[in-house]
Amino acid sequence: xxxxxxxxxxxxxxxxxxxxxxxxxxxxxxxxxxxxxxxxxxxxxxxxxxxxxxxxxxxxxxxxxxxxxxxxxxxxxxxxxxxxxxxxxxxxxxxxxxxxxxxxxxxxxxxxxxxxxxxxxxxxxxxxxxxxxxxxxxxxxxxxxxxxxxxxxxxxxxxxxxxxxxxxxxxxxxxxxxxxxxxxxxxxxxxxxxxxxxxxxxxxxxxxxxxxxxxxxxxxxxxxxxxxxxxxxxxxxxxxxxxxxxxxxxxxxxxxxxxxxxxxxxxxxxxxxxxxxxxxxxxxxxxxxxxxxxxxxxxxxxxxxxxxxxxxxxxxxxxxxxxxxxxxxxxxxxxxxxxxxxxxxxxxxxxxxxxxxxxxxxxxxxxxxxxxxxxxxxxxxxxxxxxxxxxxxxxxxxxxxxxxxxxxxxxxxxxxxxxxxxxxxxxxxxxxxxxxxxxxxxxxxxxxxxxxxxxxxxxxxxxxxxxxxxxxxxxxxxxxxxxxxxxxxxxxxxxxxxxxxxxxxxxxxxxxxxx
Ligand SMILES: Nc1nc2c(ncn2[C@@H]2O[C@H](COP(=O)(O)OP(=O)(O)OP(=O)(O)O)[C@@H](O)[C@H]2O)c(=O)[nH]1
Numbered sequence: 001x002x003x004x005x006x007x008x009x010x011x012x013x014x015x016x017x018x019x020x021x022x023x024x025x026x027x028x029x030x031x032x033x034x035x036x037x038x039x040x041x042x043x044x045x046x047x048x049x050x051x052x053x054x055x056x057x058x059x060x061x062x063x064x065x066x067x068x069x070x071x072x073x074x075x076x077x078x079x080x081x082x083x084x085x086x087x088x089x090x091x092x093x094x095x096x097x098x099x100x101x102x103x104x105x106x107x108x109x110x111x112x113x114x115x116x117x118x119x120x121x122x123x124x125x126x127x128x129x130x131x132x133x134x135x136x137x138x139x140x141x142x143x144x145x146x147x148x149x150x151x152x153x154x155x156x157x158x159x160x161x162x163x164x165x166x167x168x169x170x171x172x173x174x175x176x177x178x179x180x181x182x183x184x185x186x187x188x189x190x191x192x193x194x195x196x197x198x199x200x201x202x203x204x205x206x207x208x209x210x211x212x213x214x215x216x217x218x219x220x221x222x223x224x225x226x227x228x229x230x231x232x233x234x235x236x237x238x239x240x241x242x243x244x245x246x247x248x249x250x251x252x253x254x255x256x257x258x259x260x261x262x263x264x265x266x267x268x269x270x271x272x273x274x275x276x277x278x279x280x281x282x283x284x285x286x287x288x289x290x291x292x293x294x295x296x297x298x299x300x301x302x303x304x305x306x307x308x309x310x311x312x313x314x315x316x317x318x319x320x321x322x323x324x325x326x327x328x329x330x331x332x333x334x335x336x337x338x339x340x341x342x343x344x345x346x347x348x349x350x351x352x353x354x355x356x357x358x359x360x361x362x363x364x365x366x367x368x369x370x371x372x373x374x375x376x377x378x379x380x381x382x383x384x385x386x387x388x389x390x391x392x393x394x395x396x397x398x399x400x401x402x403x404x405x406x407x408x409x410x411x412x413x414x415x416x417x418x419x420x421x422x423x424x425x426x427x428x429x430x431x432x433x434x435x436x437x438x439x440x441x442x443x444x445x446x447x448x449x450x451x452x453x454x455x456x457x458x459x460x461x462x463x464x465x466x467x468x469x470x471x472x473x474x475x476x477x478x479x480x481x482x483x484x485x486x487x488x489x490x491x492x493x494x495x496x497x498x499x500x501x502x503x504x505x506x507x508x509x510x511x512x513x514x515x
Pocket of ligand 1: 318319320322323324325326327348351354401402403404465466489490492493
């Protein structure tokens with residue numbers, strides 16, 4: 001059942017990655033304990049880039065033409081053989097390599113679900129089909145990738161051919177499929193779409209009904225608002241509004257992470273209404289809620305999915321532990337529950353637990369997942385996942401990435417590479433670059449946005465961990481400064497703890513007004 005969703009379209013400017021990744025060095029540091037070393041030995045391409053420390057390798061040096069040109073040609077569709085639960089799918093990337101004359105044996109795509117295998121149109125016969133079990137890993141290839149070669153007794157693979165100069169390393173990936181299907185697709189709140197939905201699935205992912213949302217938001221932001229309102233009440237008890245109280249209020253609002261701009265808006269409005277008169281805490285809270293709403297309204301937007309892309313690619317980036325993987329799971333639940341065909345890519349190849357965590361989310365949300373080995377090239381994985389999502393006609397591909405500190409130049413360069421590689425398959429991809437921000441980080445989040453925006457072209461934000469933080473005001477400062485859309489906010493670790501961002505609800509919850 002193909003359904004058309006034609007809704008209001010929002011387009012968000014996608015800034016090109018800045019060439020000055022070194023700016024990240026100026027960024028405020030998080031705990032050194034959180035740093036994670038990139039296994040560069042596995043990534044000679046990246047290592048090469050690192051030597052050019054001043055900026056990324058010029059795309060001109062990269063020969064993606066053969067790959068891009070070969071990709072849509074049906075004759076080059078990957079030959080596949082399904083063997084029990086395992087099937088080998090040499091990727092079209094590898095086909096392109098073969099076309100270009102690679103010396104490498106094709107890499108393997110492991111398919112651990114026969115249903116998913118059935119969903120892909122596989123050529124029946126091909127001499128290059130080699131069961132994955134019949135291959136043995138040999139020395140890493142010139143691109144640092146694992147090369148799989150047939151072992152004795154295995155069918156002969158096609159004659160290998162030379163390797164083109166490609167940037168994204170082919171990687172051995174695993175596709176785990178859960179047949180996501182649905183009854184009645186209803187686009188979840190917080191999303192808008194343009195383009196058509198892929199054939200609707202038959203099974204709906206049950207997403208728990210949310211509790212009273214505003215109540216939860218108020219509970220989550222209770223520490224932020226009670227701290228603020230207590231201080232405001234103390235400030236204005238038996239005092240008229242004069243320059244001193246205005247200055248004290250401004251300081252207080254800045255300390256609450258709201259940012260200078262919003263603090264001044266609030267004090268200016270208050271002064272224009274009540275200068276020289278008695279002021280109550282309620283007066284200040286009301287004006288605060290109004291002014292914060294004005295700041296937040298322009299950024300509270302739905303996440304628009306352009307389904308004409310098939311898939312709409314969402315790259316999720318951010319500092320370690322900000323909630324990327326969890327947020328991906330929550331987003332997948334919403335989308336899958338609405339009948340969209342979702343594929344996840346486990347691009348955090350540095351942390352085994354992150355890959356496993358995403359697989360669990362895929363299972364829970366009935367999403368497909370493409371994963372690879374620990375330490376593999378993340379850009380290669382992203383590329384493979386994009387191709388696989390195209391083959392499977394996924395509506396949305398959500399790519400997880402390893403958390404990285406914004407001052408780690410080499411890791412930021414790797415992120416830049418992922419963006420660049422995706423752009424080789426579709427110049428508009430990634431269509432959405434979502435950054436997760438941990439509300440408990442406070443002011444550091446401002447800096448994180450600046451750096452990730454420059455490097456990865458972040459064009460949308462999700463703030464997590466707004467449950468229980470006293471620093472929720474930072475979202476206001478970020479909105480005032482960066483003016484990037486804020487699509488959702490996270491208020492817990494559960495599958496339904498992600499809500500569309502509503503300006504007035506958030507403002508009232510912070511100011512402690514309204515029901
Ligand atoms: N309370 C709360 N916890 C959250 C929220 N979102 C994520 N978490 C928790 O934060 C922790 C880190 O979340 P992850 O999703 O692993 O973060 P990540 O950014 O993928 O982490 P790295 O892979 O290390 O970069 C986990 O314990 C999550 O359950 C939220 O909205 N509220």
